[in-house]
Amino acid sequence: MRQSLLFGKTLRELQSDEVSVNAKLLLRGGFIDKLMSGSYTYLPLGLAVLQNIAALIRQEMNAIGGQEVLMPALHPKEAWEQTGRWKDPGREVMFQFSGRGDRQYGLGWTHEEIITPLAKKFVSSYKDLPLKLYQIQTKFRDEPRAKSGLLRGREFMMKDLYSFHGSETDLDEFYERAKGAYLKIFKRAGLEAILTEASGGAFSQYSHEFQVATPAGEDIVITCAGCDYAQNREIAKQKSGDACTRCKGEIQAQRAIEVGNIFKLKTRFTEAVRFTYRGEDGTSNPVLMGCYGIGLGRVMGAIVEVHHDERGILWPEAVAPFSAHLLRLQRDRRLGKTADALYASLQKSGFSVLYDDREESSIGEKLADADLIGIPLRLVISEKTLEKNQIEVKLRGEPAAALMPEKDLIKYLKTVLGRV
Amino acid sequence: MRQSLLFGKTLRELQSDEVSVNAKLLLRGGFIDKLMSGSYTYLPLGLAVLQNIAALIRQEMNAIGGQEVLMPALHPKEAWEQTGRWKDPGREVMFQFSGRGDRQYGLGWTHEEIITPLAKKFVSSYKDLPLKLYQIQTKFRDEPRAKSGLLRGREFMMKDLYSFHGSETDLDEFYERAKGAYLKIFKRAGLEAILTEASGGAFSQYSHEFQVATPAGEDIVITCAGCDYAQNREIAKQKSGDACTRCKGEIQAQRAIEVGNIFKLKTRFTEAVRFTYRGEDGTSNPVLMGCYGIGLGRVMGAIVEVHHDERGILWPEAVAPFSAHLLRLQRDRRLGKTADALYASLQKSGFSVLYDDREESSIGEKLADADLIGIPLRLVISEKTLEKNQIEVKLRGEPAAALMPEKDLIKYLKTVLGRV
Numbered sequence: 001m002r003q004s005l006l007f008g009k010t011l012r013e014l015q016s017d018e019v020s021v022n023a024k025l026l027l028r029g030g031f032i033d034k035l036m037s038g039s040y041t042y043l044p045l046g047l048a049v050l051q052n053i054a055a056l057i058r059q060e061m062n063a064i065g066g067q068e069v070l071m072p073a074l075h076p077k078e079a080w081e082q083t084g085r086w087k088d089p090g091r092e093v094m095f096q097f098s099g100r101g102d103r104q105y106g107l108g109w110t111h112e113e114i115i116t117p118l119a120k121k122f123v124s125s126y127k128d129l130p131l132k133l134y135q136i137q138t139k140f141r142d143e144p145r146a147k148s149g150l151l152r153g154r155e156f157m158m159k160d161l162y163s164f165h166g167s168e169t170d171l172d173e174f175y176e177r178a179k180g181a182y183l184k185i186f187k188r189a190g191l192e193a194i195l196t197e198a199s200g201g202a203f204s205q206y207s208h209e210f211q212v213a214t215p216a217g218e219d220i221v222i223t224c225a226g227c228d229y230a231q232n233r234e235i236a237k238q239k240s241g242d243a244c245t246r247c248k249g250e251i252q253a254q255r256a257i258e259v260g261n262i263f264k265l266k267t268r269f270t271e272a273v274r275f276t277y278r279g280e281d282g283t284s285n286p287v288l289m290g291c292y293g294i295g296l297g298r299v300m301g302a303i304v305e306v307h308h309d310e311r312g313i314l315w316p317e318a319v320a321p322f323s324a325h326l327l328r329l330q331r332d333r334r335l336g337k338t339a340d341a342l343y344a345s346l347q348k349s350g351f352s353v354l355y356d357d358r359e360e361s362s363i364g365e366k367l368a369d370a371d372l373i374g375i376p377l378r379l380v381i382s383e384k385t386l387e388k389n390q391i392e393v394k395l396r397g398e399p400a401a402a403l404m405p406e407k408d409l410i411k412y413l414k415t416v417l418g419r420v
Numbered sequence: 421m422r423q424s425l426l427f428g429k430t431l432r433e434l435q436s437d438e439v440s441v442n443a444k445l446l447l448r449g450g451f452i453d454k455l456m457s458g459s460y461t462y463l464p465l466g467l468a469v470l471q472n473i474a475a476l477i478r479q480e481m482n483a484i485g486g487q488e489v490l491m492p493a494l495h496p497k498e499a500w501e502q503t504g505r506w507k508d509p510g511r512e513v514m515f516q517f518s519g520r521g522d523r524q525y526g527l528g529w530t531h532e533e534i535i536t537p538l539a540k541k542f543v544s545s546y547k548d549l550p551l552k553l554y555q556i557q558t559k560f561r562d563e564p565r566a567k568s569g570l571l572r573g574r575e576f577m578m579k580d581l582y583s584f585h586g587s588e589t590d591l592d593e594f595y596e597r598a599k600g601a602y603l604k605i606f607k608r609a610g611l612e613a614i615l616t617e618a619s620g621g622a623f624s625q626y627s628h629e630f631q632v633a634t635p636a637g638e639d640i641v642i643t644c645a646g647c648d649y650a651q652n653r654e655i656a657k658q659k660s661g662d663a664c665t666r667c668k669g670e671i672q673a674q675r676a677i678e679v680g681n682i683f684k685l686k687t688r689f690t691e692a693v694r695f696t697y698r699g700e701d702g703t704s705n706p707v708l709m710g711c712y713g714i715g716l717g718r719v720m721g722a723i724v725e726v727h728h729d730e731r732g733i734l735w736p737e738a739v740a741p742f743s744a745h746l747l748r749l750q751r752d753r754r755l756g757k758t759a760d761a762l763y764a765s766l767q768k769s770g771f772s773v774l775y776d777d778r779e780e781s782s783i784g785e786k787l788a789d790a791d792l793i794g795i796p797l798r799l800v801i802s803e804k805t806l807e808k809n810q811i812e813v814k815l816r817g818e819p820a821a822a823l824m825p826e827k828d829l830i831k832y833l834k835t836v837l838g839r840v
Contacts, residue, residue, distance in 0.1 A: 041489060095525070122428065
């Protein structure tokens with residue numbers, strides 16, 4: 001993409017009431033635009049990041065046998081009455097309204113009420129189990145406080161997976177596999193997620209949250225410096241300053257962002273719609289269920305909270321909006337020709353490149369924008385590199401920039417980006 | 421994908437009040453499930469088709485300089501009051517409701533009210549124009565009659581493109597390019613779209629609709645058998661049975677589905693938000709606008725209406741849920757091993773294959789399901805083919821099936837699917 005044409009300009013100063021770091025940097029970098037509190041438009045750069053996160057999640061969900069579906073956001077009241085959740089929590093979190101013919105609707109903030117009857121239609125025997133369905137879809141929530149940028153939205157994209165099982169053992173086994181897949185997703189997205197025990201509701205002892213430690217977090221997680229003890233403060237059995245009951249290590253409290261959660265629902269929703277299956281012995285048995293959620297925008301916001309410096313965002317390679325940022329520093333015509341040719345050749349080799357071809361920006365502006373946008377691999381063509389017939393290549397994390405001729409560059413990129 | 425694991429079974433009989441051919445076949449084939457009137461869940465097969473249609477549209481939108489964004493579905497009332505459309509057409513088509521703190525919201529059925537102020541934020545000079553932004557996003561409409569399956573939904577996925585221009589000439593030029601891109605999209609999706617003149621509203625003489633002739637259509641299009649005259653009956657200057665005023669050919673009326681429409685909005689929305697730009701000469705000028713829509717579900721429904729026979733759906737190759745359908749006809753163990761190996765080798769070569777590995781289905785059931793699901797390329801392994809150490813390959817449209825050894829198959833597939 002030629003930066004001269006890219007929709008969404010970087011901003012030096014932000015005229016906005018945003019308080020969160022993620023919203024400020026994403027707005028300044030031209031990744032998102034604010035429509036209203038808790039609601040953002042993804043501009044081309046931001047949508048590219050979001051789509052990369054989605055692709056990464058899809059890979060890991062497919063790897064554990066998930067099948068992708070897409071359910072509606074507009075739900076009939078009747079579906080939610082069956083489980084009792086039209087009234088409780090009801091209007092607390094759900095946009096509820098009536099349409100033509102006085103039909104009552106709600107906007108989905110989760111999909112148990114839709115997917116359980118759906119799975120019931122197609123599952124009758126033990127042979128149809130287990131079943132794992134997921135979607136990447138937009139949720140709505142009437143949030144009282146939506147001031148944390150992408151961390152808490154009135155409208156947000158979620159991956160929600162639901163699993164259906166014939167036995168508790170099978171549910172438990174898959175729950176562990178899902179846990180593993182989640183840790184993989186966050187690791188690939190550059191997030192160190194703390195597997196944290198949280199309230200399990202009426203049916204399980206615990207659910208699990210994936211918490212990313214950062215001062216921007218709304219949750220408080222109690223962890224141990226010596227072992228992997230981690231509980232959400234809401235249910236924690238130890239407190240900051242204690243000696244850990246497991247390992248005598250120091251117990252700490254830290255702020256964190258919940259980027260995912262997994263939950264054994266067991267028969268909470270299947271019973272409500274009388275969803276049973278015929279076992280091998282012909283008897284009727286209750287279907288057991290688990291649910292597994294990740295907020296895509298929240299992951300994006302958390303990445304920014306964790307990976308930034310005073311100059312801008314530092315995207316991990318796997319989610320960066322482009323594989324490389326090519327900067328043409330000066331306006332010189334011969335330099336422009338060389339940079340144009342390199343851009344064309346990189347595109348031909350299949351790399352996604354943001355090409356700063358802007359004629360009117362100064363060297364300082366170009367470098368500052370590149371720092372703000374935060375693509376980890378930078379290619380620079382300047383009067384200096386042109387003289388040597390080379391390209392400057394700088395990979396974040398490497399101590400120094402390297403100079404190399406174009407013929408070596410493609411090979412180098414294939415190696416470096418192959419790491420992603 | 422192994423069909424034994426695929427979520428969404430085919431149904432011999434449909435227990436449903438559906439009247440439209442597309443809903444009946446898509447429900448029977450396990451492509452969609454009905455949540456309520458005008459609202460469907462896409463099951464894995466259906467979502468694959470939808471994603472193929474989306475990919476095809478993205479390619480053609482990017483090719484004419486479109487940049488993808490993603491806007492919210494939940495809109496603040498204020499945005500719609502600025503253009504007067506909160507009240508008119510207002511509740512006729514829009515779900516409107518209030519949330520926490522008595523904030524008023526509507527669900528977007530189109531996005532002029534959101535994208536025009538957004539574009540205004542980033543466009544100030546002639547250098548920022550033209551600009552073309554699109555999204556693939558979910559729309560909502562409080563439909564009075566939602567009985568046509570995917571053709572008319574309360575919730576539906578749309579591609580909406582909006583273009584912004586500095587002059588009418590530039591708008592006109594891009595409008596023609598968009599027309600070309602639309603005709604390409606429909607052709608690739610297997611639809612013969614009739615470019616039809618329709619009402620242009622207050623600002624233009626005509627808008628254009630892309631109409632697919634089928635008895636299932638809700639529109640009536642007046643066309644000429646001798647030339648390319650085509651007008652929506654609502655504005656048509658000729659009528660069925662007339663001799664065409666252009667070419668003396670016979671004028672006909674036919675039912676059709678509107679799968680896309682394009683519209684010169686000119687300053688209808690830019691004026692409402694005082695969106696102007698600074699010209700080369702320093703003067704302030706109004707920005708001109710065009711909008712261009714395609715309903716993805718409607719395209720999918722129209723394809724089914726046009727491409728089916730008494731046995732099932734006949735997907736065009738470019739949108740088929742899988743590249744090939746591999747059938748293992750009998751249960752014989754050696755046959756199973758051969759089919760498993762072929763499936764693995766096809767996957768390794770990058771082909772997306774639906775593999776009917778079901779143990780309990782009869783030959784008749786497998787063939788009937790394959791006909792219903794409608795993937796155009798079929799590979800069959802049976803006792804007969806195994807004996808000859810070959811695979812039966814049947815491409816829809818070819819007069820007869822061919823037998824070939826596995827070593828020739830991959831090469832053949834690359835040639836055949838390369839055509840897509």
